[in-house]
Structure formats: C-alpha cells, structure tokens
Amino acid sequence: MTGNRRFFRKMALPAALLILLAGCGESGDYVAKVDGEKILQTELDDALREQYGTEVLDTLITNKIVELEAKKVGVSVSEDSIQEEYENLAESYGGKELLQTTLEENGLTEQSVKDNIRMYQLTKNVIAASIDISDEEVAQYFENNKDSYGQKEEIVASHILLEDEETAKDVLAKVKAGDDFAELAKTYSIDTSTNENGGEIGYISRGQMDEKFEEATFDLEKGSISDIVQTSEGYHIIKVTEKVPAEEAVFEDVKDEVYETVLEERINEEYTSWLAEKQEQYKIEKM
Known part of the structure; x- marks a missing residue:
C-alpha cells in the first residue's frame, strides 16, 4: 500500500476538506468565544474561503473532470475498496480510535476522509484505463529491483x-x-x-x-x-x-505485485500531463 499512500498524499488537500466542512453549520453558529465575544461560523467560513478559495475551487473542478471521465470509460470504485483503504490508514495511525482523534483535532470526519479516498481511487482507475503496461516492462522492473522483492x-x-x-x-x-x-x-x-x-x-x-x-x-x-x-x-x-534466511524473489510469485508498483509509478508520472490534457478538452467556466 505504500505507493497508494504516496499518491493519495499528493491529492489529499486538508485545507480543501476543512473549507468544505466549514459551511455545514447554520449561519448563527459560533466556533469560539473570547471573553464572551463570539467568533461566528460565518467568520471562519469567510476566512477559509479567502485563504483557500482558489485551491478548493480547482480541486472541485478536477474532481468533476475525473467523475465525467469515469463515466466515459466506465470505471467506478467499490465501497469495499474504500473501506479497505480506510482500515489501512487507521492501522498506520495505530488504530481507528487514534485516527478518529486525529480527524477530530483537524475538524475532519470519517466520511470526509472516505470521500477523499474514493476520489483518489477513482482518479487512479481512470488514468489506469489509458495506460498500457507490457509484460516486458514488468519483467524489466523486477530485474532492476529484485532485491526489494526478495x-x-x-x-x-x-x-x-x-x-x-x-x-x-x-x-x-x-x-x-x-x-x-x-x-x-x-x-x-x-x-x-x-x-x-x-x-x-x-x-x-x-x-x-x-x-x-x-x-x-x-x-x-x-x-x-x-x-x-x-x-x-x-x-x-x-x-x-x-x-x-535470505531468499531471492521468484518473478512469477510477485508478478502481480510488481505490476501494481509499475502502474502506481506510471500514474504518478502521468497525472499532471493527463489532467492538463483533460482541462483543455472540457469547457471550464469560473464565476
């Protein structure tokens, strides 16, 4: 899962998640008090929009492009795969309780993280549909990195x-x-x-x-x-x-794992150019 998390970190935008969550409360809610004086939810919303508005909008546009492309190529993400990745994330934090504490400290929720995981996986699946990896490429990668698989x-x-x-x-x-x-x-x-x-x-x-x-x-x-x-x-x-004892890896035993590694690397390499190409293909209007 290492490659997955590396790519996930590139796409994960905590600021974007925070601002998307910030608008969930009613306009009359307050988020803090100083000597009894309230700091309103709307003040926090406005500050977040001012600081991160462009970043959040670009993220939403990118997500929309990914969703439209997913419909075109017929790919989706299963709830099981989202749950599996969430559980792997929880394990890396030392368990679900520790992850939940971290989320709460950052104003995030389990659902917001799962939504982010879904978008990461959907992006990966969309780009993967356009990547052709030959058996020779997989075999060569294995030969160049044999020690890491043994x-x-x-x-x-x-x-x-x-x-x-x-x-x-x-x-x-x-x-x-x-x-x-x-x-x-x-x-x-x-x-x-x-x-x-x-x-x-x-x-x-x-x-x-x-x-x-x-x-x-x-x-x-x-x-x-x-x-x-x-x-x-x-x-x-x-x-x-x-x-x-040390044991040398056998290609046939790890072929699928090697393929996934090559695929992850290719996705990381091609993501920026893929997105730029799609942005040119779609009519994007910012209000």
Whole structure:
C-alpha cells in the first residue's frame, strides 16, 4: 500500500476538506468565544474561503473532470475498496480510535476522509484505463529491483539494556544461571520501549541497528544468548529467538505485485500531463 499512500498524499488537500466542512453549520453558529465575544461560523467560513478559495475551487473542478471521465470509460470504485483503504490508514495511525482523534483535532470526519479516498481511487482507475503496461516492462522492473522483492535475512531478538557494566555482569550471571530472560528484562532493562514485553525487539534486518549490536546479533544462533555488548545506548544482553534466511524473489510469485508498483509509478508520472490534457478538452467556466 505504500505507493497508494504516496499518491493519495499528493491529492489529499486538508485545507480543501476543512473549507468544505466549514459551511455545514447554520449561519448563527459560533466556533469560539473570547471573553464572551463570539467568533461566528460565518467568520471562519469567510476566512477559509479567502485563504483557500482558489485551491478548493480547482480541486472541485478536477474532481468533476475525473467523475465525467469515469463515466466515459466506465470505471467506478467499490465501497469495499474504500473501506479497505480506510482500515489501512487507521492501522498506520495505530488504530481507528487514534485516527478518529486525529480527524477530530483537524475538524475532519470519517466520511470526509472516505470521500477523499474514493476520489483518489477513482482518479487512479481512470488514468489506469489509458495506460498500457507490457509484460516486458514488468519483467524489466523486477530485474532492476529484485532485491526489494526478495526475503531479506532477518532475526527476531530480545535484549536487556543496562546502564553500567557491573549491573550487566550481574544480570548476565542470572541469565546463565537459568533465570527467565523475559522476567529479567522486565525487572532490569532500562529500554522502556521493550522491557514490558520481556525485552522483545521483534524482526531485525541488517542496517537497522547499531553496528556492534547488529554484528553480535547476526552472529548468534537461534536460541542463544550473547555476552555483554556495549553500544552508545549502554550494555546489552541479546537473545535470538528466530532466524529467517535470505531468499531471492521468484518473478512469477510477485508478478502481480510488481505490476501494481509499475502502474502506481506510471500514474504518478502521468497525472499532471493527463489532467492538463483533460482541462483543455472540457469547457471550464469560473464565476
């Protein structure tokens, strides 16, 4: 979904959404008070229109062009695909509740975001209908980016981070004596992001961690525990619980994924010129 969100961000216009939402209240509503003096909804509406009016109008014109083109080429967007993208967005924010809080803080609603998603997907589908991607182009893209589709060597690790070497030696002695690693992490580790989970860091691939930490971790066998490893953060005791070997990607296994990536890139490349061409074809009158 990475490519989708990149394109979505290009099209998403929070200012446009804010001004479209701003006109929903009655003219007598107020949005704030200062020493009892009201700031009216109409004042906010006028300020938003003055600041973002041209941008919003251009967005609405673009949306109308997309809708007309969608009718011409016979493409649409399903509610299921909108919901799926919304749920992916919520997941990226840490859940629906956190996303909802963010929306409320910005004066947005779930429906306004879904409307934006719908327009993004409709635009994508309209432009995609005019793009021809050959099997050779997909295969070449795969060859040029093979490493990004393969399975990298990964390790699942946990650690106990200590502030000083003396404490690290004491804790390592407890580990070697058979004390539970996870419980020791909860008791002694100063890494507040992992200690409550028994020191679990999760999946690690090369290039993500401190060089000394990484070297020690990837040298360990599954189920084994390191000696004390010193980094700029402190003194680590590392346990490896899983090792995933590197595996080269097979084109046939990822062909559909590669095609979608190529399509996303082509859409991003052609969007501006496509829109300019359509603007020339339609009679646009601004009042």
